[in-house]
Amino acid sequence: MLIKVFSFCKRNNLLLTGGMDRIIRIWNPYIPGKPTGMLKSHLAPVFYLHIAAEEKRIFSMSTDNTVKIWDLENHNCLFTACPKASGIQGELTACHYLSNIKALCVATDSVSLLHLRMRALPEPHLVVSHKEPIVCCRYNKTFGHVVSCSEGSVIKVWDFETGMLLSEFIGAHGNAEITCLTFDSSGRRLVTGGRDGCLRIWNYNNGHCLKTLTQDPSLCHVTVLTDSPYDFHHFWKPQPHWSDDLIRGHKDDILCVVQCPPSLLATSSYDGEIIIWNMISGHMYCKLNTPVLTHPSEDPEDRSVSHLTFLKTRAAKFESKAASLISNGQHIISYCLVKMNGLLMSTMYLYSFQSRGKSQISSMVVTTGDTCAYVADKLGYVYIYDIRDYALEGPEQEPPKNVKFWRAHVNALTSLELIEKEKALLSSSVDCTVRLWSMDGEYIGTFGQSELWDVFTSASWKHPMVPYEILMDPQSMPVHQTLAEDVSSLQIDHMEDDKGIQEKSSAKVGA
CATH class of the missing domain: 2.130.10.10 (YVTN repeat-like/Quinoprotein amine dehydrogenase)
Incomplete structure (x- = not known):
């Protein structure tokens, strides 16, 4: 065990150590023979430790630029920020916790400031799962x-x-x-x-x-x-690697895997790329939404695709032009999978998702017969779309019909599941609740x-x-329609002036 960093808290009489074995050990200075606890979650050597006694938190950072926050009392890992989420890149050189502003200052090729936002405890009258x-x-x-x-x-x-x-x-x-x-x-x-x-x-x-x-x-x-x-x-036991995956597979973390019987498999990654595979042979059929290399100085766009859904009644009909795979992100993107000369090809259909506040899509699920799609966003809204006859013959000019929408949670939804036999919809969210709804959006209750x-x-x-x-x-x-649109203050002034002129004209006509 090679110790690289330590932190001591006089108020709680605790000593923390971390090092090359990726384990954070908690010690009582008066009982040095054996640690009183061990925190095991880092995947790289621990570089920085800090005990924030007032917040009852432990901050740790490893050499792979992963930041973790732990509960000082029960030793649970409360939060993990990987480099992709925090945007911290480059070789880690120094860290320092600023207690007055509750922020972690991280120095790599640049200096980053990560603010700690303490989540308020649920109010007593609110139900949580x-x-x-x-x-x-x-x-x-x-x-x-x-x-x-x-x-x-x-x-x-x-x-x-x-x-x-x-x-x-x-x-x-x-x-x-x-x-x-x-x-x-x-x-x-x-x-x-x-x-x-x-x-x-x-x-x-x-x-x-x-x-x-x-x-x-x-x-x-x-x-x-x-x-x-x-x-x-x-x-x-792990199965042998697919050769196509080793040579031409994903270059970034895989976020989603979905299957369509009998042999189709689709995977999506953090950089937005989607790959269609033959699940039996491991052969790659095609790549979709392949990322374009950007200059390092450009602002990175979130292209991640975390949810894929096959429209299974369409996916097996390779001769059809119907859209058979949908993905999430800033937009719903539907793909048509067509076989040409024995090869599986794809065509992309893009339509904007009409969410409130242009919120990103967080989850989606379709009915068994591919007649309706239930889509959830990060504001907690659930939308029902009629897709029975949508994109059956090729690209559509308009998005599918929005049958209904309602707000299911006050924060981002993490999962949606249709229980069609019981005509119910199950939802969960980072707001700490699991809720049950009818398929028409009627509120049954919170677990x-x-x-x-x-x-x-x-x-x-x-x-x-x-x-x-x-x-x-x-x-x-x-x-309000005006607030929902991207209009400048000058345009709003003109709209108010026009409205005033129209009112005066109407008054004169009435006189």
């Missing part, structure tokens, strides 16, 4: 359960029909944040992935971890899980509320009420 932001949630049709997980590595199991909390287990991935979850094909096993680079297979009814799959942290930073039609036991519901009895739903925090949030107010 977790104490920390929720990463994702899934519905288990085998048992009729809803499983949700939070950044605090807490997993909760809820009864879908009533909203009752059935069980919870904490520290699922130790101090590391859970990034994703799914079920095996039988629905009897829960699989979670975390920032510690591990996959864990659970009997989630009793919280017992059946198996932990580990990988060298240098090979994988973010784990993405998708449902597989095969039993998970066949995948305990964690004191009053239980009967999902099959509409009289027990919260509808026509809406969550209190949504009702009180200013961004839930209707948008």
Whole structure:
């Protein structure tokens, strides 16, 4: 163990050390023989440590420019900022925490200032499902359960029909944040992935971890899980790499993987590139949205694609011109996949997403028959689009018809799931809530509320009420047409003048 950095807090009588083994150790100076705790989450040697006693936080930074914030009392990792998110690039040379402005100053090729924004505790009258932001949630049709997980590595199991909390287990991935979850094909096993680079297979009814799959942290930073039609036991050992992936694959972190039976696989990455694969042979069919190299001095645009959805009723018809794959980002982009001379080609159709405040799309899901698309943005709004006959014969001039929209959360949605058999929509958000809606947007309830519901009895739903925090949030107010458009103050003055002239003319005519 080679120690490279330490921090001492006299108020709490704590000593922190970090070094080449990537582990932060917590010591009591009067008991030097053994650490009282260990924080394991960094994937590179620890370069900087600081104890902010007033905020009850620990700040750490590693040589890969990753910043982490820890809870001083329970040692949970509260926040992780990777270099892509923080924009810190270059070789790390120095760090310093500025307590008066609550900011971390980082020196590399340039100086960066990361401000700490303390999240306010939920107000007592507000209902929350977790104490920390929720990463994702899934519905288990085998048992009729809803499983949700939070950044605090807490997993909760809820009864879908009533909203009752059935069980919870904490520290699922130790101090590391859970990034994703799914079920095996039988629905009897829960699989979670975390920032510690591990996959864990659970009997989630009793919280017992059946198996932990580990990988060298240098090979994988973010784990993405998708449902597989095969039993998970066949995948305990990593499969051989695809040659096309090694030679021509993604150059940036992969954010999403989706499958379309029988053999199509689509992956998307942080730089916006999408690749279509033959899942059986590993052969690459085509690349979509390939990023263009920009000058380092230019402002980097967020091109990341974190969600892909196949329109499965169309994807198998390669001779059709219909759009069969959609992706998220600043716009919804739909792609037509066509076979020509035995090769799978693509055509891109772009249409703007009509969201409030030009907010980025965070999640999307389509109905089984590809008739409707449910799209969520980072302001917490959910939009329903009619796509039954949209882009069947090629590009469209207008976006699809917006059937309905409503505000489901006061912050960005992290997942959407349609439960079509029960005609319900499940949503989760970083606002710490998991909510259940009818497919028409009627509010059923929030998991964690004191009053239980009967999902099959509409009289027990919260509808026509809406969550209190949504009702009180200013961004839930209707948008005035003038405010929604990009107009200058000069244009507004002219509009007011024209309106005044029209009023005077009308008065003269009336006289």
